Amino acid sequence: MFALKRFVVALLTLGLWVHPTLERTLEPSPECYSFVESRSSHLLYTGNSSVGNVPILEYKVTELTSFDSEFELRTLDPEGVIFFGDIGGQQNYFLLAVIHGNLSVQTSRGDGQVLVTSGPKISDGEWKKIAVMKQEGAVAVYVGSEAAVTVQQSAESQMAEIGNGFLRISIGDLLPDSGVTLGLNPPLDGCMRSWDWVRQDSSILERTLQDSKVQRCWEHIAPGSYFTGVSSVGFSPLVLLGNSSAELDGADWTLSVELALRTVSARGFLFILVDTQNDYILSLKLNHPSQELMLRLRGTLFWSCSYPQTLCSGESQFLQLQVRPGQLVIGMGVTKATMRLTDGDYELLKRVLSQPGSRVYLGGGPEGVSSFHGCLQAKIQGVNVDLDLAEVKHGDVRSHSCPAALDIRDGK
Template identity: 30%
Template sequence: MRWRMARFGKTMAGGLLLSLSLTLLGWGAEGQGNGRGKKEVSGGTTVYLGQDRDTWRPLMHTRVNLNDIRSIKSSFHLRTFDPEGTIFYGDTKNGKDWFVLSLKDGVPLMQISRGESLVSVAGGPKLNDGKWHMLEVSNHEPFVVLEVDGSNRMVVGMESNRTMEILSGELRLALGGILIDKEQMFVQLQPQMDGCVRDGSWLNVSTPWESEVEELWPCHANIQPGSYFPGSGFAVFNTSVFPFEADQRVKMELWGDFRKMDGTIFSIKASGQKLLFALVANNNTKEITLTFGEENITMKDTFKRLVIIFQTDLLQVLRDGDKSNTTTLPINPVSHPGYFTTWKEGRLAVGGLLGEDGVGSQFLTGCLEKIQVQGRDLDLDSAVKHMSISSYSCPA
C-alpha cells in the first residue's frame, strides 16, 4: 500500500498528536435541548452526513475540556459511495491548530495545521464502495496511526526541535463540516458527503454534541449506487457545459428500474422559451412519456436503460440497447426552428419539470442508477440541486 504526504513548514510538536487522535463517532438521532436552542445528541447511533444544511456548516459539534480526555484512540464505521467529502473536524486554540479528516478520490485524507506547519496526508484503500469500513485513529507518540478495517495503516511520524507544548483549554469537534475558513485547507474539496457513520467510540468522553439541525436524517439499512430523488426537488445544469459533437448530435443515457419511478425524470428548457423536452414516469399507468413540443412518445416502463439521441432533424429513443426496440421521430425544422440551439443554450433539470420562472414541479420519486450525457457521468454535486437529493446512493 502506498501513501502520499505533502509537508510545509516545520514538523509539528507532539502536543498536536493529541488532537489528531480525535476522530468521528456515530451520533444519536434523538436528543434533548441544552438551553441554547440546540438539540443535544449522544454517541453511538447511525447518522446521515449529507443532510440538508449550508455546504460547509457542520452537522453537529461539541466542546471538550482537554483535561477531561483520558483515551488516545477513537474509532467509527463509515459507509459511502461518495468519493469526496468532509467527515470530521477538530481544533484547539479556537481554530489556530486544526485537523480535518475527509475522503478525496475515495481514499482517506488528513489535513493538519499547527502554527506555521501544514501537513496533508492521503492514501490507502478506496472506501467509497458502499460497504461499512471501520476507521481507527490512535496516538503512538511520535506517530499518529490511521487504521482501516484492522489492517491497512497510515502512519504519520512528527517530531520537531520546538519545545514540547502543554495543551490546555478547550477542544472543538465538528461532524460533517469545518469551523475554519475553507481557504485555510491545503487540499480543496467538495465538503458534502452522501454517507453514513455509526458505532462510534471516541476518547472515552461523554460530553454531548449539539445538533445544527432540528431533526437528524436516518440512514437506509441497505443502499445501492445511484442518485435518489425523494420527490421534493431537482438538479439543474447549464447545457453549455456539455461537449457537443461535430455532427450536431447529443446522446443522453439513463439507467434504472423505471417501473419504480414516478414524476419528471428530466426536462430541457431555454430561458424565455417554452419547455423543449420532458421525460415523465407515471407509476399509475406504468408508462414513460417523452414529450417534444406537441408530440409524445409513450413507452411501457419495463426497460432498465434508455438512450435518447438528439439530432438536428431526428430524435431516436432506444430501450435496453435493443436496436429493434427503437422509436424514431423526425423533427421538422419549420415547426421546431432552432431547437438544437435551445439544447445547447438552455438548462437541463434532472428530477423535475422546469417552469417559466425556473421553479420546478412534478418532482421525481425514484432512483437513477446512472445518468450520462455524451458518454460522461453527470455529477449531481456539480449542479444546483435540492439538498434532499442523494447524489451517490439509493435505498436498495
C-alpha cells in the same frame, strides 16, 4: 477528572434545526411499487451539510483523558468530508476525507503550510472500521487493523493539547467559522455507526437520530441516486457535456442521454433542458394521469408511449434519448421510435445547451417541481453523471446511494 459534556449538534449556527423541506421529503406519496424504506436510528448520515445539518461536538481540552476516536464508515461516494476537527483555535486542524475514493488526511503545519496524505481506497460500499489514534508527536489513522496514514503534528498542535482551549469536531463538513480552503465538495454520501469520540459520551448524536429521520441511513444500500419525490438537481449543461461541448458548433453533433431507473411512484420529470428564461426546451416525464412516458419539445408534446407493464413491478427500466442532425431517437425497453427533427429545433437545442445560465435538471424541475421518486442512474455522452457536480439541489437527494430494495442491478 470529569469531562465537560458540552456537546453541540449544530446546523452551521450551533443550534439544532432541520430544514422543513427535508422533513417533507419523507412524507408518503402515491406509490406504484412499495418497499420498506428502513432508515436505521443507529446509522448517522454524513451528507446533509449542503442543507445545513452539521453535527458538531465540543469538549474542553483540560477535561479530556484521550484524543483517540473510532467509528465505522460506509460510502460509495468518491469525495467528501468524513470529519473535521480543530484544537485551541482554527490554526490547528485535522481533516479526514475521501478523495478519488481514497482515505485522505489534511492537517495544518506550524509554518502555515498544509500537509495532505492519501491512504487506501474505501469507497466500495462496505463497512470500514476507522480509528484515529494519538501517538507521540503524530496522529495515525487505522483502517481495520492496518495503519493507513500517519502524519506528524505541529508543535502548535501539541501545545494546544495541554492548553485551556476546546477540541471541536464537525461530522461531514468544516466548522462554520473555519477559514480552511477545501479542494473538494464537502457533502459525503456516507453512513457512520459505532462511534466513540475521544472516549466521551456522545449520546446527543443518538438523540438527534431519534428526532430527525433525515439524519439516518438505510441499513443496506446499492449504487445509484435516490430521489424522494420532492427533490431535483440542476447542472450547467457544459459541465455534463464535457469534451463534447467543444463540438457544439459542428454539423454532426449528437446528444446522448441514458437513464436507468426503478420507480417508487410512477410520475415526475426524469430529464429537463431549461433555457435562461426558465422555459422547458426538452423534457422527459412520467405522466401519472395518462400513464404515459412523454417527451416534449419547446413545451409541445413530441412523442409519448404507455407505461411498460413492468414499471411498477420493481423491475429496472432503461431509457435512451439521442438528438442527431435531422433526427430524435428515443427508446424505452422494447419500444423505440425515430422522429424527424427540423434544422431549427436541432440548432435551438445546441444553442440552449451552450448558453451560460441554461440548466439540465434530473429527477424533477426547478425547486423540485413534479419530481421523480425512486432510484436513478444517468449517463450523458456515455459518462456517468456525478450529482455532486450539480449547481443546485432541492430536497433530500442521495447522490451515490439508493436503498438496496431499489438496486437497479437486481431489477432484471
